[in-house]
Amino acid sequence: MRNYEIMFIVSPNAVDEDIDKINGQIEGVVTAGGGKAEKIEKLGKRRLAYLVNKFREGSYVLFTIQADGAIVREIERRLRVMDLVIKYLTVRMDDDMKRLDKIKAHRQKRAARRGRAHAESGERRAAPSPVEQMPEE
């Protein structure tokens, strides 16, 4: 199982119920394939940066899912077929997430070490060495 983000744009002519219907369908595909839809976010209507199918704006929807390749393939096939969906993008997230966790852990470890170093230097300052008493210049 891998983490994916699927973002797609629904045509501006679609009403809210249409979007809900599409979301329901896709969620069905995910759960039927043994995956999990973690988050479904409607990002609302936005101006597109360029014309897509002669539309200037569209409603963005973001899915965060746990799935495997077969499910993603099926979702993409369906999105391609739907007339209301004008564009979609699938991004694999798990590599990125792993990298971020690593950075976070590394940072925490360093912060902890630095905290300890600070405490030690504080003790040393209590008994100042002659070098530290020398004027800066």
Next chain:
Amino acid sequence: MAIQKQYYRRKKVCKFCVERIDNISYKDVKLLSQFVPERSKIMPRRISGVCTPHQRRLSDAIKKARNIALLPFATE
């Protein structure tokens, strides 16, 4: 000793390193648009000062954002 330059050029620093932004997401249009000037080309490192690893992730994110129409490919 090096010859003193006539004007002082400030050393550029990588925004992502300084502000500790690890995750450069394609959804963050506000952040990405700082690195696409008017013609919506990706700003080169020599101008923005972004370090190589971050520039690589940044350009990937910008390209993804272009794909989903969050950022333009080109503007006249």
